[in-house]
Amino acid sequence: MSEPVRREIPVTALKAKDFKTDQEVRWCPGCGDYAILAAVQGFMPELGVPKEDIVFVSGIGCSSRFPYYMNTYGMHSIHGRAPAIATGLASSRPDLSVWVVTGDGDALSIGGNHLMHALRRNANLKILLFDNRIYGLTKGQYSPTSEVGKITKSTPMGSLDSPFNPISLAIGAEASFVARTLDSDRKHLQGVLRAAAQHEGTALVQIYQNCNIFNDGAFELLKDADTRDDWTIRLEHGQPIRFGRDDVKAVVRDPATGSIRVEEHVAADDPRVVVHDAHNADPAYAFALSRLSGTDLRYTPMGVFRSVERPTYDRLLNDQLDQARAAAEPDLAGLLAGGDTWTVYQ
Amino acid sequence: MQKEVKRLDRVVIRFAGDSGDGMQLTGDRFTAETASFGNDLSTLPNFPAEIRAPAGTVLGVSSFQLHFADHDIMTPGDAPDVLVAMNPAALRANQGDLPAGATVIVNTDEFTTRSVAKAGYASNPLEDGSLSQFQVQAVPLTSTTVRALEEFDISKKDAERAKNMFALGLLSWMYNRTTESTITFLQEKFARKPEIAAANVAAFRAGYNYGDTTEAFAVSYEIAPAPLPAGTYRNISGNPALAYGLIAAAQRAGLELFLGAYPITPASDILHELAKHKRFGVRTFQAEDEIAGIGAALGASFGGGLGVTTSSGPGIALKSETIGLAVSLELPLVICDIQRGGPSTGLPTKTEQSDLLQALFGRNGEAPVPVVAAKSPSDCFYAAMEAVRIAVTYRTPVFLLSDGYLANGSEPWQVPSVDSLPTIEPGFIREPNGPDGTYLPYLRDAETLARPWAVPGTPGLEHRIGGIEKADRTGAISYDPDNHDFMVRTRQAKVDGIARSLPPLEVDDPTGDAKVLVLGWGSTYGPIGAACRRVRRAGLSVAQAHLRHLNPFPDDLGEILRRYDRVVVPEMNLGQLGMLLRAKYLVDVIGYNQVRGLPFRAAELAEVFKGVITDV
Numbered sequence A: 001m002s003e004p005v006r007r008e009i010p011v012t013a014l015k016a017k018d019f020k021t022d023q024e025v026r027w028c029p030g031c032g033d034y035a036i037l038a039a040v041q042g043f044m045p046e047l048g049v050p051k052e053d054i055v056f057v058s059g060i061g062c063s064s065r066f067p068y069y070m071n072t073y074g075m076h077s078i079h080g081r082a083p084a085i086a087t088g089l090a091s092s093r094p095d096l097s098v099w100v101v102t103g104d105g106d107a108l109s110i111g112g113n114h115l116m117h118a119l120r121r122n123a124n125l126k127i128l129l130f131d132n133r134i135y136g137l138t139k140g141q142y143s144p145t146s147e148v149g150k151i152t153k154s155t156p157m158g159s160l161d162s163p164f165n166p167i168s169l170a171i172g173a174e175a176s177f178v179a180r181t182l183d184s185d186r187k188h189l190q191g192v193l194r195a196a197a198q199h200e201g202t203a204l205v206q207i208y209q210n211c212n213i214f215n216d217g218a219f220e221l222l223k224d225a226d227t228r229d230d231w232t233i234r235l236e237h238g239q240p241i242r243f244g245r246d247d248v249k250a251v252v253r254d255p256a257t258g259s260i261r262v263e264e265h266v267a268a269d270d271p272r273v274v275v276h277d278a279h280n281a282d283p284a285y286a287f288a289l290s291r292l293s294g295t296d297l298r299y300t301p302m303g304v305f306r307s308v309e310r311p312t313y314d315r316l317l318n319d320q321l322d323q324a325r326a327a328a329e330p331d332l333a334g335l336l337a338g339g340d341t342w343t344v345y346q
Numbered sequence B: 001m002q003k004e005v006k007r008l009d010r011v012v013i014r015f016a017g018d019s020g021d022g023m024q025l026t027g028d029r030f031t032a033e034t035a036s037f038g039n040d041l042s043t044l045p046n047f048p049a050e051i052r053a054p055a056g057t058v059l060g061v062s063s064f065q066l067h068f069a070d071h072d073i074m075t076p077g078d079a080p081d082v083l084v085a086m087n088p089a090a091l092r093a094n095q096g097d098l099p100a101g102a103t104v105i106v107n108t109d110e111f112t113t114r115s116v117a118k119a120g121y122a123s124n125p126l127e128d129g130s131l132s133q134f135q136v137q138a139v140p141l142t143s144t145t146v147r148a149l150e151e152f153d154i155s156k157k158d159a160e161r162a163k164n165m166f167a168l169g170l171l172s173w174m175y176n177r178t179t180e181s182t183i184t185f186l187q188e189k190f191a192r193k194p195e196i197a198a199a200n201v202a203a204f205r206a207g208y209n210y211g212d213t214t215e216a217f218a219v220s221y222e223i224a225p226a227p228l229p230a231g232t233y234r235n236i237s238g239n240p241a242l243a244y245g246l247i248a249a250a251q252r253a254g255l256e257l258f259l260g261a262y263p264i265t266p267a268s269d270i271l272h273e274l275a276k277h278k279r280f281g282v283r284t285f286q287a288e289d290e291i292a293g294i295g296a297a298l299g300a301s302f303g304g305g306l307g308v309t310t311s312s313g314p315g316i317a318l319k320s321e322t323i324g325l326a327v328s329l330e331l332p333l334v335i336c337d338i339q340r341g342g343p344s345t346g347l348p349t350k351t352e353q354s355d356l357l358q359a360l361f362g363r364n365g366e367a368p369v370p371v372v373a374a375k376s377p378s379d380c381f382y383a384a385m386e387a388v389r390i391a392v393t394y395r396t397p398v399f400l401l402s403d404g405y406l407a408n409g410s411e412p413w414q415v416p417s418v419d420s421l422p423t424i425e426p427g428f429i430r431e432p433n434g435p436d437g438t439y440l441p442y443l444r445d446a447e448t449l450a451r452p453w454a455v456p457g458t459p460g461l462e463h464r465i466g467g468i469e470k471a472d473r474t475g476a477i478s479y480d481p482d483n484h485d486f487m488v489r490t491r492q493a494k495v496d497g498i499a500r501s502l503p504p505l506e507v508d509d510p511t512g513d514a515k516v517l518v519l520g521w522g523s524t525y526g527p528i529g530a531a532c533r534r535v536r537r538a539g540l541s542v543a544q545a546h547l548r549h550l551n552p553f554p555d556d557l558g559e560i561l562r563r564y565d566r567v568v569v570p571e572m573n574l575g576q577l578g579m580l581l582r583a584k585y586l587v588d589v590i591g592y593n594q595v596r597g598l599p600f601r602a603a604e605l606a607e608v609f610k611g612v613i614t615d616v
């Protein structure tokens, strides 16, 4: 039972449309969630898992309506608790492919504790965090990823508290897989989903998602053809981290301090250019990458920051069950009687 | 010298000392000796919430009371016949509970001026005559133990610590207990420290011999085995019984048990117990908090497991929202509330029954949850099985109520044969149940109103459920007013309908002419039963009934209540069941309520019942 059963089925057997449901999609027209839904449905056949073995669990928020639109098993649960619910499911059913869909409020405010513990525990979950930097469903309050000074209905003079960097948070919480992608870049999004799906353990995927009603254009810098190449740092494992028009920018390591930073006009053969290593055992590297960006998105690494192998909770738990069974057969009568019994005769 | 042996029919002994004196262990061992001897028994451990409360103070006193008899008994006893006081604080904390004539065995070594003052005595009670109404047996327990262990290569501190085994040996002599099981126990417990094991055994034997040879102990006592029904017995306390009930139910249902829990007194021992039994397919998950504990359990139930969560009042408060979700999802889930004194952190190690209304109503919206309560330590086993039966059959979260007294108290249990235990049918759905091969997750069983349970991995039954109101049959999101009204009423009707599966409520009215009914629930069963016996021995008639099901109530409850001139409802709360009965049946029940963190005393209840009976 401990070995996760991954049934091999022909990749061609299922189509994106097989993952659509008859439910009317109720997001606002133009919402970034549509693009993510289409990308996920398009990717699912590639997963090579029959529909009945896939489960989507979500919390509450616009993003958390997601499971209703996926023709798999699904649960739309309560605010912030999806990682906990999914942990129970994934660790008791290691044969399933379990996905969590959550928002920036759902995952990082009310559910922050569960997210943190899910990441360190490393059960086999894929967590898709739709980050629109706003509370969509409750009509536009600032969220734990909103920039300081955000003017919203609940913060008419500007928000006061500093946001989380979800990537830094995840790395600090011992995450074994951390990635970032963008709703509108379907190819990149699907590439990240692929990497997350192949990873054994908990994967956190932050997806920048446009809420065109309450926080429109939040990620425009990374989408606009005029600016995106200047500010997006594409991370590809094994590749030197160069970006910008004509690749003139690069992430370089200061040989004296060991710290990394972005530099412009870096020569093609500059030995200081960092070659991305997502499998680096030292989380300090991925953490440093995550700190290259501020909330203003000026320099935003995109792709897989960290992907390391670590034993998964579901596997370890089920191994303990196997060990216990191997040591002795379950004997209910023996359990009930225990060690010290006495007999009363008629 | 041949000493006199007197026969007694019952005795109540209380061991009391500092939290560090090992009184719980001493009590447990005496209980084990007594159980294997064949007496009926009932125990009441009582300890402070602090792990190491200040030594030598009344606050730090830990005690263990044991009632054993040659006939069947129902409570750990109102007042001790014998108190073993390991220090002045233990004497002071327990003196008020002693009836005149009680025997007090005191450890005189600890009655120094300083310790006497620390316990709060103005003068030494052993010298100022304040104990004159008791039979005081002054024993220098500590120094005698240390002297008996002189030849062992152990520290003075270790030698002093063995004084509880000396006391146990002395009491074992006094009550003619068998000693082999304790000796074996000590050898196993200290297997890795043979010198300590040998010293403890020696201390135990020294205590036994002290009784045998010291003139002050002129008499020993014999309490014959109780004529219990034929069978195999063991001693058991409520928490392991509850854990075994869950395992047995899961086995009888063919389900894998998943416990999601966060440690809390007095529920943690269920987590500890279940964690030992992985070979039964039991997964235990120590979550980051109570919300995650129940969430993970619910996730496991969605996956076709038996989700269980265990906690106490404060943790249950955190679980409320998820319980509401489970009501809406209509998935099996067992929520065990091992009640303790509240509100807030309250009295963590003491008992109370004050979460009944929380269990029934502690959620937003109309969110009915069946509630089952255990009535004695061993009954936790059967209550757990019943909770699982309801949860699985009706696809619903179920509350299982126990409390601190049941959790830690113990009694003999006739071990049931596995074949005699009920089987439970999970009845997973495997084929589409709707038109054109569709699956309708909220198409209900006509009799139980339960919805089908389709488990991930079943092809063709992929479906989505959630906490938003669902359309009847299809389970799709629905905000339709009439549908919501229908679904609210249907969920209520499903829970109400569980009553149809319940046996008639048993009423114990031996003379058949009682005008007063005493109705209880939960752990008050023992004290109420013992009080009713006293009333009957005094020549009066009284009827007793006890509720296993608090939601829904048995169908015949209203009719039974109306049969009597008066109904008395004793509860360890301010009248929670009483309020429900009045609201539902318009019967003017008489509450008798205490929230002292301790079980009721049978004698006191008997006086209350007599008062009501003579008043009719």
Ligand SMILES: Cc1ncc(C[n+]2csc(CCOP(=O)(O)OP(=O)(O)O)c2C)c(N)n1
Residues within 6 Å of the ligand: A060, A061, A062, A063, A064, A079, A102, A103, A104, A105, A106, A107, A130, A132, A134, A135, A136, A137, A138, A143
């Ligand atoms: C216990 C609880 N508190 C508050 C809410 C209200 N609520 C619903 S969604 C939400 C925030 C959603 O924000 P986010 O997670 O970012 O999701 P989005 O709508 O932006 O996708 C809040 C506060 C709730 N449903 N439950």
Ligand code: SF4
Residues within 6 Å of the ligand: A026, A027, A028, A030, A031, A032, A033, A062, A063, A132, A136, A137, A210, A211, A212, A213, A214
């Ligand atoms: S409010 Fe924003 S996030 Fe929610 S559906 Fe509308 S556009 Fe999307």
Ligand SMILES: [Mg+2]
Residues within 6 Å of the ligand: A061, A103, A104, A105, A130, A131, A132, A133, A134, A135, A136, A143
């Ligand atoms: Mg949001």
